[in-house]
Amino acid sequence: MxxxxxxxxxxxxxxxxxxxxxxxxxxxxxxxxxxxxxxxxxxxxxxxxxxxxxxxxxxxxxxxxxxxxxxxxxxxxIGSKDADYRAIREVLRSLGAPFRGFGDMSVSEVSAETGLSMVDAARAKTRQFSEPGVWQGDAHQSAGFLAALARQGITARRGGRFLTLSFGAxxxxxxxxxxxxxxxxxxxxxxxxxxxxxxxxxxxxxxxxxxxxxxxxxxxxxxxxxxxxxxxxxxxxxxxxxxxxxxxxxxxxxxxxxx
Structure with a gap:
């Protein structure tokens, strides 16, 4: 035990x-x-x-x-299933909100945002279940964005550096x-x-x-x-x-x- x-x-x-x-x-x-x-x-x-x-x-x-x-x-x-990630990215495309996720960034841009090496930044882009990113709008827009995500079953959680979107767990x-x-x-x-x-x-x-x-x-x-x-x-x-x-x-x- x-x-x-x-x-x-x-x-x-x-x-x-x-x-x-x-x-x-x-x-x-x-x-x-x-x-x-x-x-x-x-x-x-x-x-x-x-x-x-x-x-x-x-x-x-x-x-x-x-x-x-x-x-x-x-x-x-550890596998390569990424259905959740692809679904989140599709919702983001449909909303067109001022949210810049890792899927919108190159490896070098993720490296610059995080301080990670290029190798580790490439690993950070190998996402399966969630999308971290940077909110670039104002507070009013943010409230609407979060509400629109919630209607799709997507939650947003603030970490030390990024806002991370996922399906709730x-x-x-x-x-x-x-x-x-x-x-x-x-x-x-x-x-x-x-x-x-x-x-x-x-x-x-x-x-x-x-x-x-x-x-x-x-x-x-x-x-x-x-x-x-x-x-x-x-x-x-x-x-x-x-x-x-x-x-x-x-x-x-x-x-x-x-x-």
Whole structure:
């Protein structure tokens, strides 16, 4: 039985906002593994983007929550089905709104928008379930755009950099499904952006990782189980997880399964 599930956002959380470095978090990741826990990456990134990091961290067959929660995939079953993505792009074409998605950008433009290498930017364009992009209109236009998307069953969620469109499943939905499947004694969720709020609030212990480039997360002030880091990115991630893991030496036996 898996005792601990740790769900982590990537950009600005486990990965440094500017450099995408994760090495400051390695001590806590090693401790999670030593305790028999699973680290589950949960990102708006595509499976193609996440797989190299997943492999570099030695996460083996642990599932990944991809494209902002639009799907949960085992590394062994990453495929090329993209019907959801093509449907979203068709709706965008019909609306003609001032939204510039990754499908409207070249690889070099995605690289410029994200700071990713050309190789990683090409992976970011290999989408199956969702479309991130930049809203270029005003607030009034945005309300109409979101309403038109909703009539087509498409939801929009704000991440640290982009507005991401999908057919509704969230990181929190996928987290809860995995908690039901694994029935852990304890769950932890870490994130830095508005699209992480539900995941952070739903876990047994939530962590808001400091990111000065991301908007402050509202609505979490009254949750006593949520920790906010003073340090940013993977350094804050590492400190928070080591603190929580230390606390679990005393609380894990009595923790109730969550989900």
């Amino acid at each position: 898996i005792q601990l599930l740790v769900f982590s956002d990537l950009d600005g959380t486990l990965l440094d906002h500017d450099t995408y470095d994760y090495t400051p978090a390695l001590p806590a990741i090693a401790d999670i593994k030593a305790r028999g826990g699973l680290l589950i990456l949960a990102s708006s990134k595509t499976a193609a983007e996440m797989l190299p990091l997943h492999q570099a961290l030695g996460l083996e067959d642990t599932p990944m929550i991809v494209e902002n929660g639009a799907a949960c995939l085992s590394p062994a079953y 969230t990181k929190a939905d996928q987290m809860q499904q995995l908690c039901r499947s694994y029935a852990p004694s304890y769950s932890v969720a870490l994130g830095d952006a508005p699209n992480d709020i539900e995941m952070i609030a739903t876990a047994d212990r939530g962590v808001v990782v400091r990111n000065d480039h991301s908007p402050d997360l509202p609505g979490l002030a009254n949750y006593p189980h949520i920790l906010r880091t003073t340090l940013a990115g993977p350094t804050g991630w590492n400190d928070a997880m080591l603190q929580i893991l230390d606390e679990l030496n005393f609380t894990q036996k009595g923790a109730a399964a969550h989900g």
